[in-house]
Each structure stands twice: as C-alpha cells, then as structure tokens.
Amino acid sequence: MAQPDTLDPPGQGMPAPAGGGLPAARRTRLRRRVRGLAGLAMTLALTLLGLLLVTFVIGRVMPIDPVLKVVGERATQAQYDAAYQAMGLDKPIWQQFLRYMAEVLRGDFGRSISTGHPVAQDLRRVFPATLELATLGTLIGVGLGVPLGVIAAARRGGWIDQIARVVALVGYSMPIFWLGLMGLLLFYGILGWVGGPGRQGIIYDGMVPTVTGLVLADSLLAGDWAAFRDAFSHIVLPAGLLGYFSLAYISRMTRSFMLEQLSAEYVVTARVKGLSERRVIWSHALRNILVPLVTVIALSFGSLLEGSVLTEIVFSWPGIGQYITKALLAGDMNAVLGGTVVIGACFVTLNLISDILYRLLDPRAK
C-alpha cells in the first residue's frame, strides 16, 4: 500500500513531476485511489453495457413479435407495418441498439408496450416493492440463519443440528408456490393473523404519500402507524417465506464455514489457552468466517432482488420479477432492458459493498 516510488516497477517508476509538494508516497496513494475509482466506474459502465447488449440481442432474436402486442390481434397489415416502422424494427439491429443507447444516456428508457407507461415510471413503482420484500426477507434469513448455522456447527450432530438440517432441507425442496398458498390459507384464511394478498389493505391504499415507494418507510415518514401496521401485516408472510428460503441457504453455508474454522489450529490453541467455548465460537471462529459469509449473504440478497416471480404471483405483489417476466413474454424489450439495468446495477452495487466490507472485516485485504 505505502510503497515508496522507487520500488515501483520500471516504466511506471519515473519520478513524478514536481508539484503539489506532497510526499511521494501520499501522492502515489492518491493517484491509486483516483485510478481505483475510475477503474470502478469503468467496470460498472462496461458491465452494464455488456449486459444491455446481450439482453438486447437476445430480445431481438426471440421468436416473439412485439408489434402484435402493440397493434393487437385484429390489426391489418398496413397498421402492423406502420407500428413496425414506428418501433424502428426495420433498421439493422446495431442501429437499433445505438438508438436505444442514445436514449438511455439521455435518461429515457422508453415506454413499455405491455403497461403503456414510461419504463422509468414503472420501475420506480415495482422496484421498491421488491426491494422492501427482499430486504426484509434477507434480514430474517440472516438474523435467524447465521445463529442457527453457528449453533448447528458447534453442536454438530446434536438436536439443533438435526433440526437445522430438516429446516434447510424443507426450505430447499418445498415449492415456494405451494408453501405460499398454504401460508396464506393458514395465517390469513384460517387464523386471520396477517393481511391477505397485496401490499396494503384496501382502505390504506393511496392514503400515505409516496416518497420512497417503500410502503413501510413511507407510512413511517408520514407518521401513520395504522398504515404501517397494515403494510407490515401484508409483508410479513411473503417476507417470512423468502426469509425462510434465504435462511435455509445461509444456515447451511454458515455451518460448513464454521466446521472448517472449528477444526483449525488457532481454535485448538484458543481452547488450550482456556478460553470459554462461547468466546471461541462467537468471537474467534465466527469472526473468521465473516468474509465468505458476506459473499453468501450478498448473493442471496441479490437473488431475492431479482424478484421471486412465484412469490410475487401468489401474494399479488407488484414487484420487478413479475414485471420483467411479463414483459419478456410480451416481447416488451424496453421494459426488459430497463429492468435488467436496475438489477445489473444492484448486483454491481452489492459487489461493491461486499468489497468494502471485506476490507473492513479482514485486515489482510487492505
């Protein structure tokens, strides 16, 4: 990190032009940081560009005719041709892509042909719905999954381990569709503990001004506790379900990471030194698995953000998963591309956050 200039490889090690009067080491650090940021921005831009290009090409070669969605089944050939040209489909595909990119750079994602709304407006509506659900789901998954995995590893073969195994197995193998319906039937239909399908009850719909698009956050901002309670009653079941699936994954991964650590020499040393088992597990071993654990959690969060289409369908949750799926089936490429950018950006951001966390958690990564 703080290498002096003279140790730089030849070619790059030319004495920096005098200026600024900064010590050489600090100047280098600054330059690297700037280069790092530029590199990061470059990576981000290239990733998104590549993603868009691939999605665009796939969209154009798909055997679905988006024009039909626009003009309808009864259209005459003349109407069809007019719409075909208006959508620019008569141009070569690279021209279409350039045209699309130019519009995106101006901040215009175009209009969705399956909703009739501007894509940007649609995404502002559907993404927060998914974000809210995925975040709560991940919180549940991490909050319960990590302790469960740690305990399962510490008491390997014990009853907690057995239960954790069954829980995870059920989580992996149950169709989410069925589990969702059963959950609704039990907790909503029979017990009446939670709200039904949808993000809000009818009477609260539209009562809270939209600021973030996250209903929970918006109702808190408005100080409307009844609306918050209502929104929470609607989200708790789908979020719990997603949380369960993420718990199944996270607990299994935590367990296997922990088992590896617990057989390491430093653990033996710690035990020999007379540290309590609790400290050995929670302070030493757990701390050492945080880096891979962050990766696992980020991946799990990312996959929830992509939208769990089936969960969204069962719970009538107007999220991004349903939005993109429906758009794809209609050949609505503006919507698909817009959604892809958002999800791509999410993954890049999650990667970035994990990178930062690595550095915080692991001194060696500095």
Added chain:
Amino acid sequence: MHNRFPLRALILASTMSVAAPLTGAWAETPADTLVIAHQIDDIISLDPGQSFEFSGQDVVKNLYDRLVDFDPLDLKAGFKPSLAESWQVSEDGKTITFTMRQGVSFHSGNPVRAEDAAWSLQRAVKLNKSPAFILNQFGFTPENVDEMVSFDGDKLILKLDRPYAQSYVLNCLASEVGSVVDKETVMAHAEGEDFGNAWLSTNDAGSGPFTLSAWRPNEAVQLAAYPDYWQGAPAMARVIVRHVQESSAQRLLLEQGDIDVARNLTPTDVDGISGNDGLKVVDELRGRILYMGLSQKDPLLSRPEMVEAMKYLIDYAGMEASFLKGQWKVHQNFLPEGYLGAADENPWSYDIEKARQILGDAGITSGNLTAIVRDIREYLDVAQTLQAAMAQVGLTLEIQQMTGAQVLDAYRARQVPIFIGEWGPDYADPHTNASTFAHNPNNADDAGLSQLAWRNSWAVPDEMNQAVEAATLEGDTDKRVQMYLDIQQQYREIAPIIPMFQKIEQVAMQQNVRNWTSGGSVSSVMYRQVTKE
C-alpha cells in the same frame, strides 16, 4: 448468560411478531366502495381510441359515454339513446344525423358538444390503432374522415359510403371506440401528432359515471364516482379493481371479506365456496367462442369428409360436464347467444362410429396431424380429449404447446394446422363474427388479412362472402336476422372452423352486492347500477 440473551430476544421477538394478530378487524369493505379482484394485467392503454383488451375496455366503458349505449339492467333491449338523444337516417340511407343531449358535461366541467363527438370519431380514425377498423367499416379513412364526420350546432352528421343497416352502424358506435372524449382537455395534452394519445393512455377525459383515480399496471385500477353524472351519481363512491392473478388468492380474499367480487375463480374454487351462505355466484353468458380451426392448407384437413368427421370427434357434452363445467356451454354457431341473429341449433354430438364411417367411406384410415395450442389449461384439455378421440379412428394428433404470442405469430402466418382457442367479438353487431368466420375475399398467402377464415386458409364460397356483405346493408331488422340464420345454416354444413362452446363468466360475490353485470355477450362490465345493501 449475557451472551445468550440477544439470540433469545431475537427468537422471542420474531416469534411474537408472527404470532400476534396484525390485521385490523375489517370484516367487510366500506359500504360505498366496491372492491373487485380480477386479472387486469392485459391493460396497455386506457385511451378509447386505442384500448382493445378485455380489462382495458372494462375501464373505458365506465369512464366514457357513447352516442348510444346499453342499459346495464336490460342488455337484451340492445342499444339505447345516450349522449345522442335521437337520430335520423336520410332517405338514401347514407347519412345519419344525431341530435346531442343538452346539459351533459365532461369530468373537466366542459360541456359535451356535437363538436366533441365528431372530433372523437375523427381522432379514433386518424390514430389508426387496433379498434379503428370498427369505424373504418363505414368508409372512413384518415384522409376523408373530416368530411365524412362533421357537426353543425347540436347535430352530429355521419356520412357513410354505403347505405348500411342502422342497427349495424349504431351497434358499432356503442362499442368503446365510439366513446366521446373531451376535445379541449385532450388537445391540451397533445404531443406532436399523437392527438393526446400518450396522455390519454393513462388519464381520463370522459363524461361517464366514473372518473379515473389511479391506474397502476399489474396492480390496481381505482375509479371514483362522478357526482354530476347525467343519469345520476352511481351508488358506489369508489370502485377498486385489484390485480390478483391466482384463483385461490381471489377466493381467500372473498371469503375473508376483503373484496366484494372475484372474477377469475376456477371451477374448483367456485365449487369450494358453494357452501358459504355469505357468498353467491352469478353466471353470465359472454360473447367469447371457443372454436377449432382446421387449416385448409393441410392436405388431409382440406378434405370435406375429414372436416365432417372432426365435428363428431369432439366430446362436447363430456367436456361441458367435466373440465369446462360452469365456464363454457356447448354452442356450435359463430354468433354467440345474445347477438342479433344468433342461431341456437347444436346439431353435432360425440359419435366415434359415425366419424369412423365417414372417414372409412372416404378411404381415410390413418393420418398424422398437429395441433398448436396456447399454454392455457382448458385449451390443452380440449386438445387432449380430441387426441384421445382421434386415436380411436386411427388418426394421430401431436399437440404443440406455445405461449400466446408464439401461437398468434404462427396463426397469422397461416401455419397452424389445427388451432384450438377463443374468439371474442369486437363489437355488438353480428357482422363482427360473420366477417371473421364466414368472410374471406382473398385467400392468397400475401393478402395479409386478419379474418379467421383467411388464417385457416379457407376460401369461403363467393355466395357466402356476398351474403355476409349483403347482411350489413339490410335495413329491415327482421330480414337481417333471417339472413344471419341462413348464413349460419350454410356455415354449419361446410365450414372448417368449428365453433364448439360459448363462454360463461362465473362471478363470485358477497350476498349484499346487487345488479352486477359483466356486460353480457355484447358489452363490457358496468358499475353505475351496482349497489350494496
């Protein structure tokens, strides 16, 4: 001990948060609000000049008025005066002059004028979106429509290129594309040459019983009563239509009292609520026809004996009694019941022996055929039932499953040997189905037509083509009815596009909902007459 505390607290807290009842005690919806669960993800526009999807038309129907319209409590009576108080047909039958109702205003407060009515029709023709063809049938084109449709004071004047039957013209004007829009408001939002289309797709500029509060695609449509509606303010102050994809979710919502009406229950769920005293199911015959198209490009299917035999290989009654139960009824004519001129003869029944004999006489003992079917369970069930029946007479049916868009692509390219699917009428006049099932003026591959007859490569006999055209010009309604009965008679004998069933919509609702109508076979849903007790 202190180390274990956070974990315990966490488990305790999460258990409690799940266990505590979170819902308020809202056993029912507010008395002045009608809440409906429906699949509404097909809406792509709420502009009456563009909207052509079932759910979109349901909304447009309630936001706008038309010159003539259906009475929700008496659909059988046909169209009645609405924004047009009366009309007169000229001697030569080529000009209709409407007198506009006075004192009606749009939601914006602007008065409804003959100018708005004329502009609305001109606009729809010039926009040239999907439903424009309904108006273009009268000889309107974007170029001549300013001349053909004009106004003078409180009179709206329509010039037609031929002396069409009055019932034909007015039935078309009663469809959603005939909605009268507020010219001033829409033009204030026009962008370029779009006649306000972008704006009107997500907003409302009508004079109908409801105003649009919100439309969130794939999520909800909210309507609010228009208090100054000329036929009196609707009883329901708010109508909320929520998109709920799953039948079982709709059923749960209904049973819990969170919604008043569920429109997409499967037969299983309809059966499931039959024991619930608080709920009822209203059956309503709709206009959609489930039919089978036999492409005349296929060498085997183009043989008349083959077409004849296929009519006996369909287990109409068996399907009606099993997987189509309550949702479809046997109907073997292209005009749906409820339409002017609809025939009610259902001459064919499931008869393997007869089919075998017809095929045997023609020397057909084996053959391979392909059905391309959209991935909708009912269609697949029909296809499989047919497959089993065909196997008994030595015919092998391969069923190819595709998405709706893919099937439509292939169908429009005339590449579907056996098509099984639905046709929904476009407007309330018999010509809508006659012109698609029994009319094909050009059977060439490059004709680029949208008729079902063309898609199935069926060269309709000239005599039938002419009869279909002549029926639009017959001024005497009784004679017109007879003409359609005759066409259907001949159609049943020769046509390779076989109507099988007509749609029944089963709408489940709370006992206190009164006067519900989904629009029957001729129209879309109407809310203004609905009350809750």
